[in-house]
Amino acid sequence: MTPIEELTDELLLFFNGFASWESSVIRSSDLSVSEAHAIEALGQHGTMNMKSLAAKLGVTTGTTTVTVDRLETKNYARRSSTNEDRRVNLISLTEKGIKAFEEHHRFHLSLTEQMRACLQEEEIQQLLNIIKKVNREIF
Amino acid sequence: MTPIEELTDELLLFFNGFASWESSVIRSSDLSVSEAHAIEALGQHGTMNMKSLAAKLGVTTGTTTVTVDRLETKNYARRSSTNEDRRVNLISLTEKGIKAFEEHHRFHLSLTEQMRACLQEEEIQQLLNIIKKVNREIF
DNA sequence: AAATGTATTTTGAATTTCAAACAATAATAA
DNA sequence: TTATTATTGTTTGAAATTCAAAATACATTT
Numbered sequence: 001m002t003p004i005e006e007l008t009d010e011l012l013l014f015f016n017g018f019a020s021w022e023s024s025v026i027r028s029s030d031l032s033v034s035e036a037h038a039i040e041a042l043g044q045h046g047t048m049n050m051k052s053l054a055a056k057l058g059v060t061t062g063t064t065t066v067t068v069d070r071l072e073t074k075n076y077a078r079r080s081s082t083n084e085d086r087r088v089n090l091i092s093l094t095e096k097g098i099k100a101f102e103e104h105h106r107f108h109l110s111l112t113e114q115m116r117a118c119l120q121e122e123e124i125q126q127l128l129n130i131i132k133k134v135n136r137e138i139f
Numbered sequence: 140m141t142p143i144e145e146l147t148d149e150l151l152l153f154f155n156g157f158a159s160w161e162s163s164v165i166r167s168s169d170l171s172v173s174e175a176h177a178i179e180a181l182g183q184h185g186t187m188n189m190k191s192l193a194a195k196l197g198v199t200t201g202t203t204t205v206t207v208d209r210l211e212t213k214n215y216a217r218r219s220s221t222n223e224d225r226r227v228n229l230i231s232l233t234e235k236g237i238k239a240f241e242e243h244h245r246f247h248l249s250l251t252e253q254m255r256a257c258l259q260e261e262e263i264q265q266l267l268n269i270i271k272k273v274n275r276e277i278f
Numbered sequence: 279a280a281a282t283g284t285a286t287t288t289t290g291a292a293t294t295t296c297a298a299a300c301a302a303t304a305a306t307a308a
Numbered sequence: 309t310t311a312t313t314a315t316t317g318t319t320t321g322a323a324a325t326t327c328a329a330a331a332t333a334c335a336t337t338t
Binding site for chain 3: 309310311312313314315316317318319320321322323324325326327328329330331332333334335336337338
Binding site: 062066088 | 317
């Protein structure tokens with residue numbers, strides 16, 4: 001097995017591990033996966049309109065409408081309009097939504113801490129450099 | 140921002156990038172995401188029973204039944220029984236399923252190649268070591 | 279043989295999604 | 309200005325995906 005093949009398999013394992021960790025974290029909350037992802041996007045990038053949110057989530061605006069409806073009902077997010085363009089809905093997190101985002105973010109931090117615990121100081125720096133390069137140039 | 144916080148954010152970006160790359164690859168095929176994941180698991184780990192497949196996919200066996208039903212209908216996988224335990228269904232890929240797996244795997248290889256292209260030889264080795272450690276110890 | 283355990287399927291409900299049609303508003307062209 | 313075109317977001321209807329719980333069919337243990 002070449003290093004490229006090996007890396008391919010390990011990346012897939014890593015991705016699947018991350019995905020199932022994430023979904024078990026979400027399942028232990030009041031939120032569905034799509035709701036949690038929307039909160040994550042809003043918490044990370046701040047208030048935005050439906051189209052941008054849909055793009056960040058990689059789904060259609062129709063799907064996003066439904067998700068935001070549920071977030072509004074559950075009081076995690078709210079819509080507000082602007083004067084510049086009355087078609088636009090700005091979606092922002094409520095207090096409750098911000099708290100949920102922060103809690104979710106703490107889970108991510110704790111996963112990174114776990115990684116630090118099994119890596120050397122130097123490796124953490126290497127990983128950060130490598131992932132940054134890949135994120136900038138590929139994704 | 141501490142390195143741990145920065146790494147947390149970059150890992151999330153990486154994960155989301157990988158997820159949306161994966162889902163666009165799948166969408167360009169005849170398969171749904173859940174079907175593709177099942178094929179991936181079967182191709183990677185070989186023939187297995189429903190319970191193991193469900194565990195690999197991180198879903199219930201009920202969900203897996205539905206997924207395998209569709210894979211059977213579309214002729215990507217087949218069920219067969221064993222003499223040892225007649226409750227058990229062994230799920231394996233058909234020729235068509237193996238081809239689909241190999242094609243999907245080639246996509247993964249090409250993504251890894253892209254990563255190699257933007258990293259140095261040394262960094263590839265570092266990444267491999269680091270990801271292996273994390274996979275073994277955390278996921 | 280009866281009770282218990284295990285692997286899988288079925289069922290019913292909720293969630294998630296999309297494409298397409300629609301409504302409201304904005305921007306552009308005539 | 310007025311008509312046309314483009315954009316933003318919602319609604320609708322259908323399909324896919326999922327889960328928990330009940331049901332089924334075997335196996336194992338007592």
